[in-house]
Amino acid sequence: MVVTVNENFNLIQNNYLFVEIARRVDEYQKENPDVDLIKMGIGDVTRPLAKSVIKAFHDAVDEMGDPETFRGYGPEQGYDFLIEDIIENDYKPLGIDLRNSEVFISDGAKCDTGNFQELFSQDNVIAVTDPVYPVYVDSNVMAGRSGKAGDDGFYEKIVYLPATAENNFVPALPQEDVDIIYLCYPNNPTGTTLTHEQLKEWVDYAKENDAIILFDAAYEAFIRTSDVPHSIYEIEGAKEVAVEFKSYSKVAGFTGTRCAYCVVPEELKINDSNGNKVGLTALWNRRQSTKFNGVSYPVQRTAQAIYTPEGKKEIKENLDYYVENAKLIRESLIDMGLDVYGGENSPYIWFKTPDGIDSWSFFNLLLNDAHVVSTPGVGFGPSGEGYIRLTAFNTYENTKKAMERIKQLNL
C-alpha cells in the first residue's frame, strides 16, 4: 500500500475567502504603495483591548512569572472561574440555567464551528443558509459530507437555504430531509436577524425532524432590538436540539487574543445506529480532551475581566462605537440609493451591487476606484452573488472617509 491523501480536500472550490481577499489586497498594495486603503472587508476589529482587560492580562502574566502562582496545564474545557462568569452574566439574565460542565472554553468560534462536525456520522445531511460563513461548508467538505460542487457553486449533498432580498433574508424551512442545520444570528454575512417567533420555528422543526441546530451567536453583543433573542436557549426546548457558539472576538476585540466558548447542554442527545441516545456533552468533552489542551491561562483571565463592572462598561463603549459606524454605513449607502440590509443589530452591512454587477467585479471597483476593501457576497455562497458586505470595525474617521469615497463613485 501507499499513504494516500484525504481527497475531500480536492472538492473545496477555492481558497479560503479571507485568505483570497488578503492576497488580492496585498497584490494591489504592492502595485500601489501610496494608496491609503480603508479595510472594511474581513470582520476584524480595530479598537484596542479595554483598560481593565489589559490590567487583568498583565496580572495573569505576572502570575505566570511567580513560582507560587504559576499555572501549567489547565482543564481542557476551561477554568471554572471563567465558565461561572459566563453562566452568571451571559445566560442567567436571560433566564437560562447552565451547568459548568455544559460550557467549553476554546481559542475561537472558528475552531469550534469547524471541529464540531467531527461528532456526527459521515452520512448526515448538512443544511446551511446561503450566503453563509464558509467554515461551516468547508469543514464538512473536508469531512466528506458534501459531494462534488456543480458549476452553479452548490455542493450536491449539501442543502442550501437561500436568504436573499426576495424572502427578506428569512430562509424557508428545508423541504429536504436534513440532519444538521447551521444557523448564525445576527447573521454573518447579511447582518440580518430572526425574531423569537422565527427562531422558534427552527427549534420546532429540529425537534419534529430529529435534526440538530449548530447555532453561531458570535455577534450577539450587537443586538439592540428587543424582539431578537440573545441565545437560542431563550426558545423553549432548544437545549434538546441546539449547540450554541459564542466568541469574544467582536464583543471585546479578541480577534488577536483568541478566546471563545460553546454550550453543549446535557439535554442534547442524538441517536446511534441502534437508536440508542448518546449525549453530545460527553462526546464533545472527549473530543476536546483528546485533541485540545485548553486556552492560555492569561487569556482566560483576560476574558474574565470583561464581566467585571468596569470591563462591562468599557466593552460597551467599544461596541457602541462600532454600532455608530454601522449606522453611518447603513444610512450613507441608503442615501446613495442602494438596497441595504443589516447594520442594525449587527456590525455587518449587506447591500445589492448597483445595476446587477457581479460581486467580485464590484469588489474590484471598490478597491481600485474607492480604495475600500469589501467582501464580495458570492464568497459566502451562490445566493450572495450580486451583494457586497462591509464591516463596521474600522475607525469612525476611516468609515466616514470610505463612505465619502464610495459616494464619489456616483453609483
Add this chain to the structure above:
Amino acid sequence: MVVTVNENFNLIQNNYLFVEIARRVDEYQKENPDVDLIKMGIGDVTRPLAKSVIKAFHDAVDEMGDPETFRGYGPEQGYDFLIEDIIENDYKPLGIDLRNSEVFISDGAKCDTGNFQELFSQDNVIAVTDPVYPVYVDSNVMAGRSGKAGDDGFYEKIVYLPATAENNFVPALPQEDVDIIYLCYPNNPTGTTLTHEQLKEWVDYAKENDAIILFDAAYEAFIRTSDVPHSIYEIEGAKEVAVEFKSYSKVAGFTGTRCAYCVVPEELKINDSNGNKVGLTALWNRRQSTKFNGVSYPVQRTAQAIYTPEGKKEIKENLDYYVENAKLIRESLIDMGLDVYGGENSPYIWFKTPDGIDSWSFFNLLLNDAHVVSTPGVGFGPSGEGYIRLTAFNTYENTKKAMERIKQLNL
C-alpha cells in the same frame, strides 16, 4: 432521516489517560485532605516562565492596549517574526534549511498531532510504537481508522510496534504494510532515544514503502548525548517523508501558555487515488486556514523571547534544573534495585514495577503508600503493562522527598 453520532467514538477504550489520573487523584485527595501528594504523573512543568519571557509577554500585552500597535487577526500559520526565529535558531544550526511557508505555529503539539491525520484518507494503515502517547491512537480511532479493540487492548486495524526492555526500546520495523507511522523521540513515555543510525532506518523504510512519518520531537530540548538527532531532518531525505512536531510546553514551561509548531516540508508529497502527487504543505495550510485562527499574538511574542540571548540562557537554566531532577530519579530508582530506562535525554523515567505487579496496582500503591502520583505504563498501551512513568517536572525538593518516600516502601 435522523441526526446520528460518529460511532467511532464508542470504540475508544477508556477515558483520556490524564483525565482518568486527575479523577483518581482528586478522589484520593478528597478522602485524604491532609496528605501532601507529590505529583510526578502528568508531564506538567512547575518552574515559572523565565524573566525575559515574562517581559516580552507584558510588552505584547501593552501593544494590545494601544490603538497604534493593537493587533487583530494574525496569519493562521503564525507570524513571520516567530517563524523566522524558529528557522534561524532551531534548524539552521543543525544544517537544516526551511522556508517560512513550511513552519506552522499552533497552540499545542497535542492539537497538531491530533489534527494532522485529517489530511489522510480513511483507509490508511496507522502504525504506533507501543507504549505510545494516547493522542495518536485516539485521534485515529475517532477518525475511523482503528477498527475495534480486542480484549488484549489492541485495535484490530492499528499496527503496534512494541518497545520494551526485551528489544532495548528500539521497535522493529513493521512487518505489515503500513502507511502512517507515529514516532516520538526522545520518547514519551519511555524516555528512550534513537541514534542517528536507528532513525535513518525509519526514514529509509518510509521512502521504500511509500509511507509517511509523523515525528513528535516535543522533548528535543532534553537531548544531551551527541549521537541523538535533534530533528528528523538531520537524516538525509527525511523532508520527503516526515512531518515534525515541536512544542514550547516543556522547553520553556508553556504548558499553560500554549504555543507549539510543526514543520511540513514542500518536498513532502503523497499520492491521491490516481497516483498524482499532492503536497502536504498546501493541504495543511488549507486545513489550518479553515479550522484555526492562529495563536494569540502576545503568546507568539512571548515564544519569540525564548530565542533572545537572555531568553536562551534562562530557559537553559530551567531545563538543566529538570535534567538534574531526572538524574536524581533515575539514580535513586536504580539504587532501589529497579530496572530503569530513560531519564538521560528526557524528562521521563520509565521503570519496571517490582515482582511483575500490574501498572494500575502499582500506581495505587505509590499513591496510597508513598503519596506520589505516577502514570501507569499500561495507560500508554498494552506493552506498557508492568511499567510506571515518572516525570522530572516537579521541584527538586519534592522530587527528593518523593524518592525518599518510595525508598521507604522497601520495594
